[in-house]
Amino acid sequence: MDKADIKKLIKDIRSGKAGAEEAYAKLKRLPYHDIGCAKLDTHRAIRKGFPEVIYCEGKSIPHLKKIVRALSASHMHIMATRADKKAYAAIRSVIPSAEYHETARIVTIGKGQKGSSGVLVITAGTADIPVAEEASITAQFLGNRVERLYDVGVAGIHRLLSKTDSFGRSNVIIVVAGMEGALASVVGGLTDKPVIAVPTSVGYGASFKGLAALLSMLNSCSPGVAVVNIDNGFGAGCMASIINKAVA
Numbered sequence: 001m002d003k004a005d006i007k008k009l010i011k012d013i014r015s016g017k018a019g020a021e022e023a024y025a026k027l028k029r030l031p032y033h034d035i036g037c038a039k040l041d042t043h044r045a046i047r048k049g050f051p052e053v054i055y056c057e058g059k060s061i062p063h064l065k066k067i068v069r070a071l072s073a074s075h076m077h078i079m080a081t082r083a084d085k086k087a088y089a090a091i092r093s094v095i096p097s098a099e100y101h102e103t104a105r106i107v108t109i110g111k112g113q114k115g116s117s118g119v120l121v122i123t124a125g126t127a128d129i130p131v132a133e134e135a136s137i138t139a140q141f142l143g144n145r146v147e148r149l150y151d152v153g154v155a156g157i158h159r160l161l162s163k164t165d166s167f168g169r170s171n172v173i174i175v176v177a178g179m180e181g182a183l184a185s186v187v188g189g190l191t192d193k194p195v196i197a198v199p200t201s202v203g204y205g206a207s208f209k210g211l212a213a214l215l216s217m218l219n220s221c222s223p224g225v226a227v228v229n230i231d232n233g234f235g236a237g238c239m240a241s242i243i244n245k246a247v248a
Helices: 003-015 020-027 044-048 061-072 085-094 126-141 164-169 183-188 205-218 233-247
Strands: 078-081 099-101 106-109 116-123 144-149 172-177 195-199 225-227
Touching (some): 085 099, 085 106, 116 126, 116 164, 126 172, 144 233, 183 205, 205 225
Parallel strands (some): 116 144, 195 225
Antiparallel strands (some): 099 106
């Protein structure tokens, strides 16, 4: 239950549309709702500005349906990450209006919050786009205007240098890169905006499934570069949203 839900409940009580028993039934689930297979953090929207996000990997289809059904009872806007087509089909069977962002592997219910300027998401290569889209869709759903600049890695640095005007249109930049992960340091050296570096598991054997990029980014000599975990586009999108809204 977020602020909008609480305001609506109060309005319904005052207008007589909701009685004391219904209000009590909704409020008693705060701060969490135990549905057996999960304990849903129904207070998170009040604390964080957006409700609990469903991580689909590892969840059974019956559990996923139960979680979505319970969350939808008290939230108008829901996001599920790492969702394959089976997970999407399960969610859609509960909420027919659910939308699937296939590249990002994200399912959204509702249109999210109204956008504010400005998050820029950059990738080194096209193989990094799925993680970048996870970050982009997350940031958009949380109410940020997102600009994308893909496939501008250091192997052809002139591609990035011809697009640096986009840096000035953003408040925070997400850089997604695999291999050796050098792009985050390059971008960090070209802008005064905070840079969130996302290492991806893209690369040959010595990249160690993203560990090489992670260590490169952690050792960046460019000031103002922070790093999230390997392939963690969702975490980058959340952090970018927090930073953007703090300065917008």
